[in-house]
Amino acid sequence: MPLADKVPMMFRAQIPGRCQLQYIDKKADKSDAQIWVSEWLERAYGQPYTWHEQEQLRTQTCQFDWRLVTNGGQDDGIIRPVIGAYGLPFYPGSSMKGAFRNACTPEQANRYCGRELPGHDFAPGILRFHGGYPTSDRWQKQLLDLVHPQQDWQVKVKDTQNKPGGAFAIVSLYKPELCFAISSLEPLPDSEWQTIWGIWQQALTQGLGCRVSAGYGQPTQLPGKPFYRCFLAGQGQASTTIDDKPEFRPSMFRAALRGHALRIFGGLTDATTAEAAVEQLFGGVSGTGTVGLLVMNWRTEELDIGEFQSGYGEATYDVEGSLRWFLRGNLSSTEEKALQRFLVQLTGFSVLLGGFGKSWRRADHRLFYSQYYDGGRKPLIGCQWGWQGNSLNRDARSFQKIERVGDFIDGLRERSRDWLRSQNHPLNEAQPADWRESWHPGRVQVWGRVAEDAEDSEAISWFHEPYQPGETIARTDLTGKVSQVGRIWHRLYPFVRVKKVAATPKPKFVGTETTKFWELLTIFPDDSRLAREFLDYLETERPGGFQRLWG
Numbered sequence: 446m447p448l449a450d451k452v453p454m455m456f457r458a459q460i461p462g463r464c465q466l467q468y469i470d471k472k473a474d475k476s477d478a479q480i481w482v483s484e485w486l487e488r489a490y491g492q493p494y495t496w497h498e499q500e501q502l503r504t505q506t507c508q509f510d511w512r513l514v515t516n517g518g519q520d521d522g523i524i525r526p527v528i529g530a531y532g533l534p535f536y537p538g539s540s541m542k543g544a545f546r547n548a549c550t551p552e553q554a555n556r557y558c559g560r561e562l563p564g565h566d567f568a569p570g571i572l573r574f575h576g577g578y579p580t581s582d583r584w585q586k587q588l589l590d591l592v593h594p595q596q597d598w599q600v601k602v603k604d605t606q607n608k609p610g611g612a613f614a615i616v617s618l619y620k621p622e623l624c625f626a627i628s629s630l631e632p633l634p635d636s637e638w639q640t641i642w643g644i645w646q647q648a649l650t651q652g653l654g655c656r657v658s659a660g661y662g663q664p665t666q667l668p669g670k671p672f673y674r675c676f677l678a679g680q681g682q683a684s685t686t687i688d689d690k691p692e693f694r695p696s697m698f699r700a701a702l703r704g705h706a707l708r709i710f711g712g713l714t715d716a717t718t719a720e721a722a723v724e725q726l727f728g729g730v731s732g733t734g735t736v737g738l739l740v741m742n743w744r745t746e747e748l749d750i751g752e753f754q755s756g757y758g759e760a761t762y763d764v765e766g767s768l769r770w771f772l773r774g775n776l777s778s779t780e781e782k783a784l785q786r787f788l789v790q791l792t793g794f795s796v797l798l799g800g801f802g803k804s805w806r807r808a809d810h811r812l813f814y815s816q817y818y819d820g821g822r823k824p825l826i827g828c829q830w831g832w833q834g835n836s837l838n839r840d841a842r843s844f845q846k847i848e849r850v851g852d853f854i855d856g857l858r859e860r861s862r863d864w865l866r867s868q869n870h871p872l873n874e875a876q877p878a879d880w881r882e883s884w885h886p887g888r889v890q891v892w893g894r895v896a897e898d899a900e901d902s903e904a905i906s907w908f909h910e911p912y913q914p915g916e917t918i919a920r921t922d923l924t925g926k927v928s929q930v931g932r933i934w935h936r937l938y939p940f941v942r943v944k945k946v947a948a949t950p951k952p953k954f955v956g957t958e959t960t961k962f963w964e965l966l967t968i969f970p971d972d973s974r975l976a977r978e979f980l981d982y983l984e985t986e987r988p989g990g991f992q993r994l995w996g
Contacts, residue, residue, distance in 0.1 A: 454481035459523065466523040467613045469687060476687060478523075478614040482588050489532030489585070494578035494624075502628040503638055506580060507649065508665045510742065511695055512590060514617035515540055515654040524592075524655065525616035534584060536577040536623060536653060545574065548648040557641065571630045572641070577623035587619035589687040600707050600882050614687055617661065651773055652740050659696040659728075663742045671769040672739070672781075673788050676836040677796070681828025682803040683750060683760040691750050691760030695743035697802040698768055701795050703727040709791070709861050711878035712885035714871060719878050722870050726784075738784070740771045753811075755818040756825040762802075765833060768792070780867050787864045790857040793843055797853070797938055798891070798967055800828040806925070807908070808937045813962075814905045831939050837956030841941040847893050847963050851995040854891065858884075881932070882969055890980070890996035892966040894989055896937060902964055903989035904935055913986075918979055922971075932976070934967035966991070 449463075454477060457464035466478045475483075496504055515536055516524045526534035546558045554560075559570040592613045627641060650669050654662040683691045703723060710719035723729070728737030749763040770788060772781070799805050807827035810817045817823055832841045843853055865872060877885045896902055908924045911917040918924050918933075925931025940961040970976040983991055 453484045455485060466525070466616075469614055476614065478589055478616070478687060482616065485528075485532060486585055486588075491582055493580050493582070494531075494533055494535070496575070496624070496626050499628055501630075501632060502575075502626055503642070504624050504626045505642055505645065506622055506624045507577070508622045509618075509620060510663045510665045510744065511660055512617040512619055513621055513623075513654050513662045514590075514615065514656065523615065526618060529578075533578055534618060535579075536625070538574040538576040540653070541576055541625060542572075542574040544648040544651065544653060545572075545645055547651070548644050553640075553644060557644075571633075573628045573630070575626035575628065577625040579618070580622045580624050584618045584621045587686060587690060587692070588616050590615045590617040590619075591684070591687060600704055600711070600880055650740075650771055656696075657740055659699050660741050660743060661696075663740075665744075667742060667769070667771070669771070671742075672772040673785055673792070674767055674769045675792055675840055676765075676767050676832065676834035677830060678765040678833040679801060679828060679830035680761065680763045680809060681800070681805075681830075682753075682825050683762040684803065685760055691762075693745070693748055693750065693762045693764055694802075695741070695745075698743055699727065699741045701799065701801045701805065702791055705791055705795055705799070708880075708882050708884045709794075709857060710865070711880050711883035712874070712888070713858065713861055713865065713877065714873045715876060716878035716880065718865075718870050718873070722865060722868065725868065736773065738772060738774055738776070739788070740773050742769045742771065743767070744769065753825045756822055759825045761825070783860070783863045783867045787857075787860040789840070790853075790860045793840055793853065794857055796830055796832065796840075797844060797850070798936055798965060799934060800830045800936070802828055804828055806931065806934045808902070808905060808935050810905070813899050813902050813937050817909065829937075831958070832941065832956070837941060837958070838943065841956050842943050844938070844941065844963075845943065847895055847994070850891060850893060850963075850965070854995045881930075886996050888969060888996075890968045890970065891994045892968065892983060892991045893994045894964050894991045895940070896962040896964045898960050899937070899962065901962075901989075902937060903991065904964060904966055905937075908933075908935070912979065912988075913982060916978065916982070918975065921975060922973070923968075923976060923979065932969040932971065934965075936965040936967075937962040938965060964991075965994075 454464045454466075459465060464477050464481070466481055469476050469478070496502065513536075514524055515527050527537055529535045542558060546554050549557065555570070557570045557572045560568050562568050592615055625645070627645070633641075647669070649664045650667050651657065652662040657663070684694045684697075685691055703726075706726060707719060707723045710722050713719070714722075720729075724737070726737050726739050743766055745764060745766040747765040751761045751763070753759045753761050772784075776784065795801065804825070804827050808814075809827040809829040810825075811827075812829055813827075817826075844850070862872060874885070877883045877888070882889070894903065907918055909919050911919075920926050922929060923932050925933075939958040940963060941956050941958055943956045946955050968980070970980055982988075983993075
């Protein structure tokens with residue numbers, strides 16, 4: 446073995462032939478990232494970091510809900526944790542101070558973090574921030590993480606057969622517990638320490654590290670009231686890590702709502718303005734990077750990770766929980782109201798017409814087309830999401846009749862206009878963004894009917910069989926395939942009946958799901974013969990009662 450090959454991956458240049466952490470070579474037994482992690486763990490200290498006792502040093506632990514990463518910035522093109530003494534990952538004291546200062550009032554910032562003096566001198570504050578270290582060796586589990594950017598492919602490009610490059614590897618800590626330490630240069634009473642840790646708790650609500658807009662760096666216990674919260678339940682195909690371990694990834698909620706916001710804005714204004722408005726809300730990497738106004742947090746209440754035996758052993762999830770959004774930054778009361786109305790409508794749009802995660806454009810075939818899996822292995826297709834808990838009473842009330850779907854979409858577009866106007870973004874509906882899935886009445890149609898039960902789907906078989914004798918849309922650009930995004934979304938949304946029940950001191954609305962479903966088709970037609978003939982078929986035949994609801 447050449448001497449150069451004995452150098453650990455951590456100390457190699459990020460160039461072809463030496464070490465490429467982001468590149469995932471499926472033909473190799475192990476990717477460079479897997480080797481990098483295994484070499485790291487072989488040398489890392491196995492015991493947790495112990496703080497030296499000091500009279501004016503205090504510590505506090507924090508359990509993170511999902512993943513946490515603070516980019517070490519030491520390897521080109523790869524996000525991976527800061528690594529300190531003994532090979533332990535840690536959250537730097539400098540980053541801790543920055544997060545703390547942002548949560549302070551001006552007076553608190555001057556006292557605790559320092560203040561500027563005349564002549565550009567600087568007086569230090571009384572606090573010292575020592576950072577945070579894992580409390581156990583649990584941080585060594587599931588370090589390899591994936592980032593799979595698909596927004597342009599999912600929303601913008603018209604020829605989707607040219608799928609973009611695959612996933613990129615990053616290294617992040619999975620559900621770690623960290624112990625943070627702060628010390629003071631002067632003795633402080635317990636009451637002031639309570640104030641200090643209260644500020645730190647407020648800092649945690651903004652998330653720690655990078656990728657916080659995507660759900661990273663969120664503590665399990667978040668103080669304060671969410672800007673918006675809803676309760677969801679869903680099932681579908683779970684993601685897997687580089688080493689094929691199944692994982693439920695809350696970042697899919699942010700990806701879905703970000704993508705839908707882009708679609709809606711793209712139908713109201715030009716492409717540049719739509720992209721800028723989305724980055725303002727959800728963050729982005731254009732130019733110097735943007736920190737979004739909205740921070741997402743998903744709290745899992747129940748989660749079952751399984752395996753789909755009738756298919757190809759795909760990992761599955763069955764999950765219930767609450768999706769919470771927190772507001773970063775200051776807005777006027779008028780702006781807050783406009784943003785909250787938009788966010789409520791946008792979430793309802795995702796639940797009603799799509800879903801979250803893999804294969805979200807299709808209804809879950811296990812629920813609505815079980816015969817698809819009879820007689821041999823078939824890939825798992827689709828997902829199913831709906832409201833639960835209080836959201837059945839509150840959020841589902843917007844969808845009482847299928848005829849109201851069009852009104853709901855119009856309402857979302859109006860709430861979108863309100864938000865864009867509040868931020869002085871120009872509207873230009875005469876020239877919307879020229880994307881495949883811009884949500885404009887001249888570019889998309891929504892069709893629907895009431896299905897009496899799970900077996901009463903008219904459209905689901907059209908994706909696999911002829912929709913009429915001699916005519917099929919199966920495996921075409923309308924329905925899509927593994928390497929191509931289709932132009933049709935198909936959804937079976939459970940009909941929710943909301944009724945008043947006696948309660949003290951006043952009647953209460955309670956939501957319940959019935960056995961009926963709304964069968965919804967969202968179609969982005971092009972000028973092809975197949976698209977024209979299929980839409981003509983819907984217009985003239987109206988199979989099973991389909992009616993155009995919007996567009």
